[in-house]
Amino acid sequence: MTATPDVLVVGAGIVGAACAWELARTGARVEVVDQGIPGGGATAAGMGHLVVLDDDPLSSLSLELWRALAAELPKGAEYWNCGTLWIAANAEELAAGRRKPGVEMLDEKQLYEAEPELRPGLAGGALAKGDAVVYAPVVTQWLLGQAGVQVRREAVRDVGELRAGAVICATGALTQKLLPELPVQPRKGHLAITDRYAGKVRHQLVELGYMQSAHGQANESVAFNVQPRPTGQLLIGSSRQYAVETAGIDAHMLERMLQRAFGFLPFLRECSVIRTWTGFRASTPDKLPLIGRLRDNLYMATGHEGLGVTTSLGTAKLLAAEILGRPAPIPAEPYRPERFHA
Amino acid sequence: MNAFDIAIVGAGPAGLAAARAAARSGKSVAVIDDNPEAGGQIWRGAAQIPLAAGARLFAMTRVFDVRPGFEVHTAPHGVIRAERLILATGARELFLPFPGWTEAGVAGAGALQTLVKSGMDVRGRRVLVAGSGPLLVAVAASLRAKGARVLGVAEQAPLGRIVPFLLRYAAKLPQATALRARLFGVPYWTGVWPVSFAAGRVALSNGRELDVDFLACGFGLVPNSEAAQLLGCRVEDGFVVVDSRQETTVRGVYCAGEPTGIGGLEKALEEGERAGAAATGQAVRPGRTGAFVRDLARAFALDGRLYGLARPETLICRCEEVPLAELAMHREWREAKLQTRCGMGACQGRICGPVAARLFGWTACSVRPPLVPVAAEWLATGQRQQEPGSDR
Ligand SMILES: Cc1cc2nc3c(=O)[nH]c(=O)nc-3n(C[C@H](O)[C@H](O)[C@H](O)COP(=O)(O)OP(=O)(O)OC[C@H]3O[C@@H](n4cnc5c(N)ncnc54)[C@H](O)[C@@H]3O)c2cc1C
Ligand SMILES: Cc1cc2nc3c(=O)[nH]c(=O)nc-3n(C[C@H](O)[C@H](O)[C@H](O)COP(=O)(O)OP(=O)(O)OC[C@H]3O[C@@H](n4cnc5c(N)ncnc54)[C@H](O)[C@@H]3O)c2cc1C
Numbered sequence: 162m163t164a165t166p167d168v169l170v171v172g173a174g175i176v177g178a179a180c181a182w183e184l185a186r187t188g189a190r191v192e193v194v195d196q197g198i199p200g201g202g203a204t205a206a207g208m209g210h211l212v213v214l215d216d217d218p219l220s221s222l223s224l225e226l227w228r229a230l231a232a233e234l235p236k237g238a239e240y241w242n243c244g245t246l247w248i249a250a251n252a253e254e255l256a257a258g259r260r261k262p263g264v265e266m267l268d269e270k271q272l273y274e275a276e277p278e279l280r281p282g283l284a285g286g287a288l289a290k291g292d293a294v295v296y297a298p299v300v301t302q303w304l305l306g307q308a309g310v311q312v313r314r315e316a317v318r319d320v321g322e323l324r325a326g327a328v329i330c331a332t333g334a335l336t337q338k339l340l341p342e343l344p345v346q347p348r349k350g351h352l353a354i355t356d357r358y359a360g361k362v363r364h365q366l367v368e369l370g371y372m373q374s375a376h377g378q379a380n381e382s383v384a385f386n387v388q389p390r391p392t393g394q395l396l397i398g399s400s401r402q403y404a405v406e407t408a409g410i411d412a413h414m415l416e417r418m419l420q421r422a423f424g425f426l427p428f429l430r431e432c433s434v435i436r437t438w439t440g441f442r443a444s445t446p447d448k449l450p451l452i453g454r455l456r457d458n459l460y461m462a463t464g465h466e467g468l469g470v471t472t473s474l475g476t477a478k479l480l481a482a483e484i485l486g487r488p489a490p491i492p493a494e495p496y497r498p499e500r501f502h503a
Numbered sequence: 504m505n506a507f508d509i510a511i512v513g514a515g516p517a518g519l520a521a522a523r524a525a526a527r528s529g530k531s532v533a534v535i536d537d538n539p540e541a542g543g544q545i546w547r548g549a550a551q552i553p554l555a556a557g558a559r560l561f562a563m564t565r566v567f568d569v570r571p572g573f574e575v576h577t578a579p580h581g582v583i584r585a586e587r588l589i590l591a592t593g594a595r596e597l598f599l600p601f602p603g604w605t606e607a608g609v610a611g612a613g614a615l616q617t618l619v620k621s622g623m624d625v626r627g628r629r630v631l632v633a634g635s636g637p638l639l640v641a642v643a644a645s646l647r648a649k650g651a652r653v654l655g656v657a658e659q660a661p662l663g664r665i666v667p668f669l670l671r672y673a674a675k676l677p678q679a680t681a682l683r684a685r686l687f688g689v690p691y692w693t694g695v696w697p698v699s700f701a702a703g704r705v706a707l708s709n710g711r712e713l714d715v716d717f718l719a720c721g722f723g724l725v726p727n728s729e730a731a732q733l734l735g736c737r738v739e740d741g742f743v744v745v746d747s748r749q750e751t752t753v754r755g756v757y758c759a760g761e762p763t764g765i766g767g768l769e770k771a772l773e774e775g776e777r778a779g780a781a782a783t784g785q786a787v788r789p790g791r792t793g794a795f796v797r798d799l800a801r802a803f804a805l806d807g808r809l810y811g812l813a814r815p816e817t818l819i820c821r822c823e824e825v826p827l828a829e830l831a832m833h834r835e836w837r838e839a840k841l842q843t844r845c846g847m848g849a850c851q852g853r854i855c856g857p858v859a860a861r862l863f864g865w866t867a868c869s870v871r872p873p874l875v876p877v878a879a880e881w882l883a884t885g886q887r888q889q890e891p892g893s894d895r
Contacts, residue, residue: 198838205841237842298841356849356876397879410871412570419883430880435849437871437882 166192168484169325171339173199173312175297175473176462177331178304183477185308187485192325193305196316200301203333203469206440208352208388208396210365211293211471212245214372215261218491219450220468223475224291230474237299239391245292246275246364247371248385248425249284254369258287265290278361278428287369294365294388297470320459327484330455331462333469334441343451344501345464347441349402351415355432359393368425374401375467376448383418385425395432397422399467401442408439442466445501452476452496453483460484461498507533507559509782510575510585512566512730515543516768517760517775518591519552524779525589526555533583535561535575537875543593544613545768547620552772567873567881569730573755576872578881587755587782590731590743591775594724594761597857599634599805600819600827601812603700604720612642612721619649626650628716631705633657633697636723636803637767644685646719654713655690659722660803662693668802672795698812708808722805725857726762732870741857747789748781749774757782764796810862819862820855822848827862836865849876 168184170177173195185191195201211227213220227240234240247264249255259266264287267275272286305312320328320339332339334347366387374384379401386398400418405411415437423430445451445464450472455461460483462476469476479496482489509525511518514536525532532555534541539562540548554560561580568576575583596611603609610618612632619625630651632643639656647653658665692709697718699706705713728743736751736758737744743758745751751758759774770792781787813819815828823844833839836846836859845859846852846867852859856867873882 198835198841200841201837302842353879353882355879412568412872416883419879423879423883430878430883432879433849433876434873434879434882435851435876436847437873 165324165326166190167326168192168329169194169323169327170329170331171195171317171320171323172202172331172333173301173305174202174204174331174333174469175200175301175304176333176465176469176476177329178301178308179473179477180329180331180462180480181310182304182308183481184484185310187481191308191310192313193310194313194315194317196314199305199312200298202335203440203442204297204301206350206352206438207297207467207470208386208398209295209297209470210245210386210388211295212365212367212468213263213289213292214468219472219475219479219496222478222491223472226474226478227293227295227471228291231293234295235299235303237296238303239296239299240293241295241391242291242293243389244364245289246366247287247289247369248272248279248366249286249369251284255284258285258369261287261289263291264288276363276366278426279366280425280427283425288364292365294390295470325458327458327460329460329462329480333463333465334443336443336463340455342502343461343498344446345443345451346403346445347406348444348466349400349405349411349439349441350398350467351400351410351418351437351439353397353415353419353434353437354390355395355397355429355434357393358395358432361428362387362389362395362426365389366425371399374399380404381414383414383421385421387422387426387429395429397429401467403444408441410437410439443469447500449495450476451498451501452479453493453498455498505533505580505582506584507531508585509533509587509589509779510535510573510583511589511591512569512575513543513591513593513760514538514541514550514554514560514562515591515593515760515771516545516552517593517771517778518543518589519550519554520772520775521589521591521757521759521779521782522558523552523555524776524785525783526557526779528783528785529557530783532558533561533585534558535564535566535577535583537563537565539563544617547617565875565877566730567875567877569734569874571734576881578877581884587757588734589778589782590751590756590758590762591760591771591778592727592730592762594726594765595853597722597725598720598854599722599809599812599861600817600858601697601699602814602817605818605821606700608703608716609700609718609720612639612719615717615719616642616645619646619651625717627652629654629714630717630719631655631657631697631713631715632719633705634721634723635659635805636721637799638721638724640686640691642719642721643689647685647689653686653689654715655692656686657695657697657707658691658693659696659806659809660693664802664804665693668798671798696806696809722809723803724761724765726765728762729870729874731756731758731762733872733874748787749778750781766792766796766799770795805861813862819858820845820848822850822855825855830859830863836867839865840868
């Protein structure tokens with residue numbers, strides 16, 4: 162047995178990897194355990210869209226960190242600053258788009274110049290030029306490598322038995338299996354990927370109604386969310402389901418999701434789909450992650466729902482500040498785990 | 504909506520024999536195949552069993568999903584429903600990587616044969632056929648019949664293992680004598696395989712070098728068991744497990760031909776007959792080809808040295824251009840796939856998956872719809888009836 166580490170991270174998804182990296186950079190001795198392969202959980206399933214959401218300082222902080230890191234990332238991380246184009250179907254949505262921070266508004270004509278394949282009759286769009294996409298499994302592996310960490314394959318059954326200066330629980334959608342008292346629920350999502358259609362779509366395209374799907378409480382919902390990969394492939398999302406534990410494709414959700422996408426990009430009907438898959442987001446009642454101390458030396462970094470690739474870097478900064486007793490880069494209160502434990 | 508008593512996926516020998524047997528019962532039969540005509544790999548549109556009267560052929564129809572019930576999802580014929588399902592999906596070729604295997608001039612043995620059968624001109628072209636199994640001889644014969652100059656057949660298995668097999672099954676291989684006559688004068692080297700290919704020159708493991716227009720390679724067959732896997736049928740070592748009536752571990756799903764064990768034409772016909780009879784409640788004749796499958800696999804078992812031919816820079820995944828060195832860093836298929844994109848391309852690991860299984864002992868990922876690439880429209884219009892409560 163080696164000496165107890167300063168920090169032990171449970172979970173080698175992108176959130177755990179970012180925490181390990183951030184703390185290792187401060188000189189801490191960090192170990193990471195995962196029951197599966199690094200980046201094999203939600204991190205392998207997600208779209209890897211790096212997106213600033215309104216009123217979410219964690220996402221803005223994270224985008225700044227991503228931009229600073231971009232030049233160092235390996236080629237396989239496929240970082241691409243393609244921007245997000247929020248699509249407004251009508252005047253009402255266009256008005257909502259205008260309220261987004263830091264976007265450039267596109268009228269109808271500019272919208273079709275930017276994305277000629279969109280169906281006619283849309284009102285316009287809001288372009289967030291700073292947003293990007295990334296291939297999260299490779300980033301995860303790279304962060305772990307930079308941290309000098311060899312992930313130990315091990316399933317943790319009881320966090321109380323772990324010996325370390327600080328234990329970070331970055332267990333994503335599986336968090337309740339370890340800590341049943343925390344309200345972190347799996348929320349299933351489907352994705353489909355096409356063959357290569359380079360140049361057909363140029364930005365990550367998201368309908369402005371997306372937040373209704375993400376933040377709504379409906380048991381099942383879909384939204385238009387399509388990402389061009391640097392390979393020319395198109396990643397088609399997104400769906401959300403509560404209370405489903407099986408990972409198989411739910412045909413009716415896949416069908417609804419694709420129909421929704423055809424409604425915005427009719428040419429997708431003809432595109433050859435080569436694979437479909439599902440993943441589980443870790444969702445919380447107030448749609449915000451759990452970042453910070455839960456009790457004793459146990460810290461949480463989980464509950465990132467559909468935004469954990471984006472907010473992994475910000476999460477790590479915020480948590481490292483708390484563990485090291487340094488000033489927080491953004492207010493930490495909204496994310497504190499004890500908000501569910503008052 | 505298309506509804507039948509029996510749906511058969513695959514119109515090769517197994518599927519056609521199954522259709523013939525099933526149609527005898529008077530039940531309605533659908534046969535679905537992605538080729539323009541019935542016949543499968545071996546007959547290619549010149550099927551020696553006519554499509555049973557009363558059976559309906561859906562040609563150029565790809566099956567991309569199969570669901571309990573049973574629903575066979577196809578493009579472009581939508582959902583075909585059936586009470587019983589017979590999977591006769593055949594096999595594909597195994598390619599093994601060696602330096603130069605992805606260069607122009609190297610082709611799959613069966614693939615080259617298919618091209619020639621559909622009109623490609625190989626007259627006077629120098630061809631070396633290499634790899635393993637009886638298929639090589641069939642390919643060499645048919646290329647020669649079309650005017651190719653077949654320089655030789657390089658069979659990796661040693662003579663000492665092939666001869667007893669041939670002696671034992673000479674009577675069972677009716678084509679064998681005819682093939683030998685058609686191959687008269689073509690050398691058949693045993694215990695020999697290609698070690699590299701560059702600019703039209705093949706280097707063989709015995710030190711010889713040959714200049715060729717085509718190197719036609721095939722190292723055996725890999726069963727197409729994906730449809731069975733999707734339905735949850737038990738699959739062992741890649742092969743679909745069936746009982747003496749060809750029924751899989753999922754009730755009402757039968758499997759015949761190569762997916763249950765590589766055994767060629769006679770086995771495919773016999774199993775197709777049994778599956779068609781069993782699925783329609785007719786008496787089933789016992790099988791006779793079990794030992795043949797085992798002996799064939801033994802006689803042509805691959806030499807371990809074939810797995811060591813690839814160099815660090817040799818591509819393993821052609822779709823995503825992933826070389827051996829990048830894969831060798833990983834511990835399992837899923838990790839290698841996530842980190843390198845190996846198997847993520849259009850073929851979805853159908854080619855590199857079996858290679859990785861042999862080189863690294865990795866088992867491939869789960870099977871999900873679509874089984875084959877399909878226009879998004881077909882995936883989205885499953886014509887599935889909404890179950891009550893599914894849209895809460
Ligand atoms: C369909 C879909 C689309 C998405 N799209 C985006 C997007 O575009 N942009 C974005 O920012 N985010 C997106 N997300 C969300 C994002 O993928 C996740 O928020 C993020 O990957 C979470 O990372 P994580 O490290 O918390 O979790 P995970 O990657 O799930 O990692 C948790 C790890 O913990 C391990 N673990 C759990 N319990 C134990 C235990 N007891 N012992 C040992 N190990 C354990 C698991 O094996 C796993 O590897 C999407 C998610 C889905 C499902
Ligand atoms: C490339 C190749 C060439 C061969 N050439 C010869 C030869 O010359 N001589 C010889 O003796 N043996 C040859 N064989 C071996 C031959 O396949 C078997 O001996 C025998 O024909 C097996 O019959 P089967 O019915 O099991 O399969 P097959 O004849 O392979 O029939 C299966 C059929 O199912 C179809 N199919 C599979 N999946 C789907 C799907 N998802 N949707 C729709 N259709 C589907 C296939 O296209 C195919 O037509 C060859 C095999 C291969 C792979």
